Amino acid sequence: MIFRSAVLTVLLCACACVSATDDGRTDCASYGQSCTSDDDCINGGCVAEPEQSRVDLEPLSLTCSCRSEAYDVGRPCRTPEDCSRGICLLTETCSRPCTSDSQCGSNQRCSTVYARTSESALQPLRGCVSLAELPEESEIHSEIYEDFFSDSGAAEAIDLPPVDPTTIVVFEHLAENAWPAFTTPCRAPICVDQLMTNDTEPLTLFDADLYSVMWRAEQEAPLNPVGSGTVLAANQSHPIAVMLPNGPRSALCEYGFRVLLTAENPGDMRLTELSGVSTGSRLDLNLFYLGGLQLAPSGERGPPLVKDALAVVESIYSRAGIEIGEVMQFEVAGGLREEFETIELRYGILEELPRLFALSAGARNPAINLFFVREIYDTVAISGGTPGPLGMHGTGGSGIALSVDSLADADLFGKVIAHEIGHFLGLFHTSEQAGFVLDPLPDTPECRLDRDRDNDAMLSLEECRDFGADNLMFWAMGSGTAITPEQKAVLRSALILHN
Numbered sequence: 001m002i003f004r005s006a007v008l009t010v011l012l013c014a015c016a017c018v019s020a021t022d023d024g025r026t027d028c029a030s031y032g033q034s035c036t037s038d039d040d041c042i043n044g045g046c047v048a049e050p051e052q053s054r055v056d057l058e059p060l061s062l063t064c065s066c067r068s069e070a071y072d073v074g075r076p077c078r079t080p081e082d083c084s085r086g087i088c089l090l091t092e093t094c095s096r097p098c099t100s101d102s103q104c105g106s107n108q109r110c111s112t113v114y115a116r117t118s119e120s121a122l123q124p125l126r127g128c129v130s131l132a133e134l135p136e137e138s139e140i141h142s143e144i145y146e147d148f149f150s151d152s153g154a155a156e157a158i159d160l161p162p163v164d165p166t167t168i169v170v171f172e173h174l175a176e177n178a179w180p181a182f183t184t185p186c187r188a189p190i191c192v193d194q195l196m197t198n199d200t201e202p203l204t205l206f207d208a209d210l211y212s213v214m215w216r217a218e219q220e221a222p223l224n225p226v227g228s229g230t231v232l233a234a235n236q237s238h239p240i241a242v243m244l245p246n247g248p249r250s251a252l253c254e255y256g257f258r259v260l261l262t263a264e265n266p267g268d269m270r271l272t273e274l275s276g277v278s279t280g281s282r283l284d285l286n287l288f289y290l291g292g293l294q295l296a297p298s299g300e301r302g303p304p305l306v307k308d309a310l311a312v313v314e315s316i317y318s319r320a321g322i323e324i325g326e327v328m329q330f331e332v333a334g335g336l337r338e339e340f341e342t343i344e345l346r347y348g349i350l351e352e353l354p355r356l357f358a359l360s361a362g363a364r365n366p367a368i369n370l371f372f373v374r375e376i377y378d379t380v381a382i383s384g385g386t387p388g389p390l391g392m393h394g395t396g397g398s399g400i401a402l403s404v405d406s407l408a409d410a411d412l413f414g415k416v417i418a419h420e421i422g423h424f425l426g427l428f429h430t431s432e433q434a435g436f437v438l439d440p441l442p443d444t445p446e447c448r449l450d451r452d453r454d455n456d457a458m459l460s461l462e463e464c465r466d467f468g469a470d471n472l473m474f475w476a477m478g479s480g481t482a483i484t485p486e487q488k489a490v491l492r493s494a495l496i497l498h499n
C-alpha cells in the first residue's frame, strides 16, 4: 500500500525519458532490470523494487529506475517514501545500494544493512552508510591497506603518526571470513601484539605476552594496556580500538608509534583515525530492543524500567560532568530478534556478538548503541571494546550488549549500563579479578593478589574493600559508583561527547 505513489512516480519518469541517443542506444535501457548498485543502471539509479515482497529477512529486491536519483545517504527517515531510493534502514536513515566502498561517498562504507519495509519486516542489502559520526570539531581519517595481512599469519607492523590531542585508532580486518579457527591464541580477526613509541629507544606501552603469564603479587604488576583493548574478555572484540593517550602514564612521542598486529587470515585492513578535542558534555544513546524483558520503544527515554535505569546512569555520570543527550530507540522484530535475543557461546567465543553490534549501521548520531537482548552466555553485559570504536556504527564492536532478563531492577540495570559505558569510553577495570593486571591510571585504587585472603586467586568485593570495591570500574557486580579525577579525565576526553 505504502509503495503505490512510488510506483507511479517511476512509471511517469520512464515515459518521459526513454528516447534514442545519437549512437542509437536507448536512454534508460536498464529500466526495470535488477541491480546491485548504480553501476548496473544506465542513466538511472538502483532503487528498492516498488513491488517489494516485504518478507522478513528476504534480501531486498533492487531495480533500475530511470533517473539519476538524489544522493541522500544518512538523511533521517521513517518510511521508505522518505528516501530517494526507497531504502530506509532499521536505524532510520536513508541508504543506497552498493557492492564496494568506492561506490559510496567519502567517509562512507558499503555494509550489510537492513531496510525496514513494514512493521514486521527487515530486509538485508548491501548499502552505503556513514563510516563514523562525530561532533563537528572532530576529524575522521580512513585508509584501506590492501592485502595487509598475508597467508603466513606473521605479525605485521604499522607506524602511526604522533597524536595530538586524543586519537582513537581503529583497526578492522576486512575479509569476509576473518575470524580464526578455534585453536589460535588470538581469538579475534586482529590482535595487537605490541604497541611502542617510535623513537630510537622504543618504550613498550603494551605487550600481549605479559598477560599470558600468571603474575605474582611481589612483582611489579603489568599495567593494563596503555591505550589498547586486547586482553581478557575484550580479546574477542573486533575491530580493535587503540586510544592514545589514555591516561597520564601514556607516553606521547613526537616520532609517533609502532603497532604489531597479528591476524590468522589474509586480507585487507582498514585503519580509521578519530581525533579531536572533546568540549561537550552530552552523551547520546541508541537503544535497540531485541526481546529482553519484552521491552519496547516508548516515550522520550523508553519504558519505565529503561527510563529509571537511565536516570541512575545520569546520576552516576553527573559526577564526571556528563549528561545524557539524545536517546533514539529502535525495535528489532522478526527473525533478527529470534537470532540475537539469546547470545550463545560457540567455539569458545560469543560468535554472534559482532553481527549484533553491526545492526547499528547507518545510525546518524555520535551515540553509544545499547542492545537489550534477553541473555548473553554467562555474561551480564559486554562492551564492544575498551575503548569501543567511538562514533563508528555498524562495526563488530559498535556498542554494548546487555542481558536484560536478569536486569529487572532499575538501580542494578543503570549501574551495569554505567560500568559498560565506562569501558566503551576507555576505562579498564581498576584491577582485574586475579589481581595482576591494573588499569593505567595512577589515581585508581589497586587490589593486588596479596589481598587474596582465601587463596582462590580471585579478588572479591570483600577482599578489595577500600582497594577499589567502591569504584564504578571494579571488575565484580555489586561494586560502588566512585569515579576518580583521572577516570573523569578519560571519560571527558571521549570524542563522541557533544554540546
Ligand SMILES: [Zn+2]
Residues within 6 Å of the ligand: 419, 423, 429, 474, 475
Ligand atoms: Zn567490566
